[in-house]
Amino acid sequence: MKDIDWTKLTFSYTETDYMIHCRYENGAWGPLQASTDKTLPIHVAAAGLQYAQQCFEGIKAYRRADGTIGIFRPEENARRMQASAKAMYMPPLPTETFLQAVTMAVQKNIEWLPPYGTGATLYIRPIMFGTTPKVGVSPASEFEFCVIVTPIGPYYPAGFGTTPFVINRHVDRAAPLGTGQYKVGGNYASSFRATEPAHEAGVGVLFLDSAEHKYLDECGGANIFLVKNGTYCTPKSDSILPSIINRTLMELCRDLNIPVEERRIPVTELGEFQEAASCGTGAAISPISRITDPDNGITYNYGEDAGPICQLLYKTLRDIQFGRVPDKHKWCYMI
Numbered sequence: 161m162k163d164i165d166w167t168k169l170t171f172s173y174t175e176t177d178y179m180i181h182c183r184y185e186n187g188a189w190g191p192l193q194a195s196t197d198k199t200l201p202i203h204v205a206a207a208g209l210q211y212a213q214q215c216f217e218g219i220k221a222y223r224r225a226d227g228t229i230g231i232f233r234p235e236e237n238a239r240r241m242q243a244s245a246k247a248m249y250m251p252p253l254p255t256e257t258f259l260q261a262v263t264m265a266v267q268k269n270i271e272w273l274p275p276y277g278t279g280a281t282l283y284i285r286p287i288m289f290g291t292t293p294k295v296g297v298s299p300a301s302e303f304e305f306c307v308i309v310t311p312i313g314p315y316y317p318a319g320f321g322t323t324p325f326v327i328n329r330h331v332d333r334a335a336p337l338g339t340g341q342y343k344v345g346g347n348y349a350s351s352f353r354a355t356e357p358a359h360e361a362g363v364g365v366l367f368l369d370s371a372e373h374k375y376l377d378e379c380g381g382a383n384i385f386l387v388k389n390g391t392y393c394t395p396k397s398d399s400i401l402p403s404i405i406n407r408t409l410m411e412l413c414r415d416l417n418i419p420v421e422e423r424r425i426p427v428t429e430l431g432e433f434q435e436a437a438s439c440g441t442g443a444a445i446s447p448i449s450r451i452t453d454p455d456n457g458i459t460y461n462y463g464e465d466a467g468p469i470c471q472l473l474y475k476t477l478r479d480i481q482f483g484r485v486p487d488k489h490k491w492c493y494m495i
Contacts, residue, residue, distance in 0.1 A: 166278035169313030178268035184303040207300035208289030215244035218441040219284040223276045224483030230492030236404045244342040249299040265307040283312045322449035325364040328354045332370040340399030376425045382440035386433040387469045391419040430460040435467030445474045
């Protein structure tokens with residue numbers, strides 16, 4: 161195991177030992193290969209560079225309480241990446257190959273997997289992109305699939321502490337019937353002009369629906385859920401990325417007899433909720449202290465401490481991920 165102060169890690173990239181990759185050409189995916197070189201020879205006219213023909217995923221591996229190693233729900237990531245690949249006119253990678261690549265990436269970089277009890281995890285980043293040189297607007301016929309890993313700490317500096325958010329009606333992260341429901345880089349790059357100034361000011365960004373700017377969409381690069389009179393509520397829209405963590409939390413709510421509503425949530429309803437949080441692989445759950453609507457001069461307060469349902473869901477999720485309680489849904493892919 162590497163000599164690292166695991167408790168001081170942030171959500172940033174640290175170079176590890178191996179990358180896993182394979183190539184699609186002549187109509188088929190080739191064998192997986194491990195490489196210590198994290199660079200690839202890519203033509204400057206590659207479709208992934210010219211026309212953003214790419215997609216990616218985010219997964220975490222955990223060193224668990226009993227010393228075993230689990231990857232959280234990678235089969236769901238495989239399915240989501242297949243959907244993203246099809247949307248970007250790329251060949252979907254078979255689930256078995258995806259799982260082999262992710263497992264190999266963890267095993268080859270096992271000394272970078274943080275020890276149990278530090279709160280740190282090993283973040284796994286699969287990515288696929290077109291490599292065929294293109295100038296005319298058309299899809300590639302050759303593709304690269306890669307997996308890199310890096311040890312990380314909390315996504316937000318506050319960890320499970322609360323973060324304030326601000327509504328932004330002047331930037332749209334994704335268009336209706338566009339790519340919002342897929343995990344593609346363009347969705348994130350298009351949000352930077354809103355998220356980066358907000359992060360510099362110490363707040364997160366809440367995006368609204370792009371058509372009317374009346375309904376909640378996403379929190380920067382994560383889903384949002386809110387709690388109203390004991391009910392878990394999360395936005396429903398074709399422009400929202402189907403977060404695996406959000407889906408997991410909804411399943412946990414049903415286990416815990418917490419009512420769930422997945423529906424359109426108007427901005428005007430924000431004052432009726434008692435708790436709010438962003439959720440995703442990076443942050444797991446990050447409670448929201450307040451949401452400010454600068455265009456209307458309104459601030460909705462949810463408290464400087466995480467509410468009871470946020471706390472319960474966070475503890476339940478982390479206990480499963482770190483192997484402290486039985487995994488009755490078999491969400492942890494053991495290696």
